[in-house]
Amino acid sequence: MRNGSVIDARSASRLDSDVLVVGGGAAGLAAAVTAARQGLDVTLIERYGFCGGGAVAGHSGTVCGLYEATDDRSAAPRQVVFGFADEFVRRIAARGGLGDPVRYGKTYTRVHDPLVWRETADDLLREAGVRVIYHAVATGVLIEGDRVEGAMVYTKQGPLEVRARVAIDASGDADLVAMADFPCFVGDNGRVQNPTMIFRLMGVDVERFRAAYGMDTIMPPEVTDMIVAKNNGGEYRLPRAKIWLFTTTRPGELLCNCTRIVGADGRELNTLYYRDFTDAEMEGRLQMREYARFFRDNLAGCEASFVNDTGVQVGVRQTRQAAGVARLMNGDVVAGTKFADGIARSPWPIELHAGQKPRVEWLLQDVYEVPYGCFVPERGDGLLVAGRCLSAEHEAVASARVTAQCFGYGHAIGHAAAIAVREGIAPRAIDGRDLRQILNADGAALD
Incomplete structure (x- = not known):
């Protein structure tokens, strides 16, 4: 501060x-x-020194x-999502960074190595010729009337003005949407799903663990x-009883998704607030140690186990979302609704992490679709969203965020941005049905 004014004397660049694209999670990378x-x-631009978002930073x-999900426990995994997701899976698997499908209730999932994820993302970005700026954060939007024309970005070098014909908010938190003062909302009238601190436990006798x-x-x-x-007996402080423990691509290791992080007053913490975000990190590490102690003392194969690592930050399930020209409804998920302008499909259940026991509502042997309008802000131009900040109801996003x-x-929004730039049209003028055809031609297999 000089003479009462806040300054940054560093030279600005353009x-x-x-x-x-703001944010290098799965959606930002694909876009x-x-x-x-x-x-x-x-x-x-990405605030960490790597891509991956919640999958890597949040562990x-x-x-x-x-x-696909099914009640048939003998059924082999049936893949129903392709496109960029399938390409990434094949590439990370070829590097030895992805395990085979493992049972997850009525469906399957695959465990990845976060280091190999980073390397796979770097390779994809280099090959495509993307200009990547790590350790950078958007601090404001450049806007003319209701049109977003880029963003101001913080870097260690100094302020950076990035001008763009189309901006994609893949921040996970709808940061650009909020900065532009476009319509947005937070969870269920401000109530969000709680964050979690995921950690990795090494020194596990995996064969004994699986046998038990x-x-x-x-x-x-x-x-x-x-x-x-x-x-209840007071031997440990374990606020969540239904837990997930995954074997990984590394020998003797479990990936542990088991914490339930809430505030001292029992409310779900919202990481949009700096105090909540800080409290979540500190409480998450305390819970991590308690669960690790419980595993070591009580679970077969874990007697010599130790914590290897936690996420760089707590895993965030839900914060701010864009209000779009369309909204994915809770009923769409459970009914397997299809849309003429559906640009992505999902077989994943509603997985609502709130209260002491997560609630899971399955969609069996079917998929639902997400329409293009969920990624087009209700108001404004020059901006699209991608990732978990899509326009979706509270319970619907508990499925759609994965x-x-x-x-x-x-994948879809990257193509939409390309159409808008090449044809000189607003993203909202794109017909989602045309976009669906382009995605099908690019391997998405939506039809």
């Missing part, structure tokens, strides 16, 4: 690009690579949403009952 493959000049550790608890990653009732008893679907959204 970049001009066809497309600006940037897809748009660049159409011959556009694409800039991707969610799995590629969910690829496979089976191949399903959702732990059996005997483990749930033991957690309840030990928590990794394979975010790849699908990015």
Whole structure:
């Protein structure tokens, strides 16, 4: 501060690009690579030094949403989502960074190595010619009237003005939407699903663990009952009883999704608020140690186990979402609704993480579709969204937010941005039915 004014004396720089993508999670990566493959000049900014978003920084550790759900426990995995998601899966698997499908209740998921994820993403970005700026954060939008024309970006070098013909908000938190003052909302009247601290446990005798608890990653009732008893008896502080433990691509390791992070007053923490985000990180690490101690003391094969790592940050399930020209409804998910302008499909259940026990509502042997309008802001121009900040009801986003679907959204929105730039039209003028045909031609297999 000088003479009462806030200053940044560093020189500002400017970049001009066809497309600006904010956020390098699954959706942002897919959008940037897809748009660049159409011959556009694409800039991707990402606050970490790697891509992956919640899958890597949040350590969610799995590629969910690829496979159909069924009550038939003998059924082999049936993949129903393709396009960019399928390409990424094949490429990371070829590097040894993705496990075979593992049982997840009535469906399957695949566990990935977060280091190999980063490398796979880097390769895709390099090959496509995307301009990548790591360790960068959007601090404001450049706007003329109701048209977004890029963003101001913080970098260690100094302020960066990125001008773009189309911007894609893949921040996960609808940051650009909020900065532009376009319509948005937070959860169910402000109530969101709680974050979680996922961690990796090493030194596990995986064969003994599997022999005791089976191949399903959702732990059996005997483990749930033991957690309840030990928590109620005061031996441990274990606020969540239904837990997921995944074997990984690494020997002797489990990926542990088991914490339930709430505020001291019992409310679900909202990581849009800096105090809640901070509290979530600190509480998450405390819970991680308690669960790890419980596993070591009580679970077969975990007697010599130790925590190897946690997520760089807590995994965030839900924050701010764009209000779009369309909205995915809770009923669409459970009914397997299809849309003429559906640009992504999902077989994943509503997986609502709130309260002591997550609620799972399955869609069996079917998929639902997400229409293009869920990614077009209700008001404004020059901006699209991709990822978990799509326009969707509270319970619907509890299904629509997962990794394979975010790849699908990015794939679609990357193509939409390319159409808008090449044809000189507003993203809202694009017919989602035409976009669907383009996606099918690019391997999405929506029909």
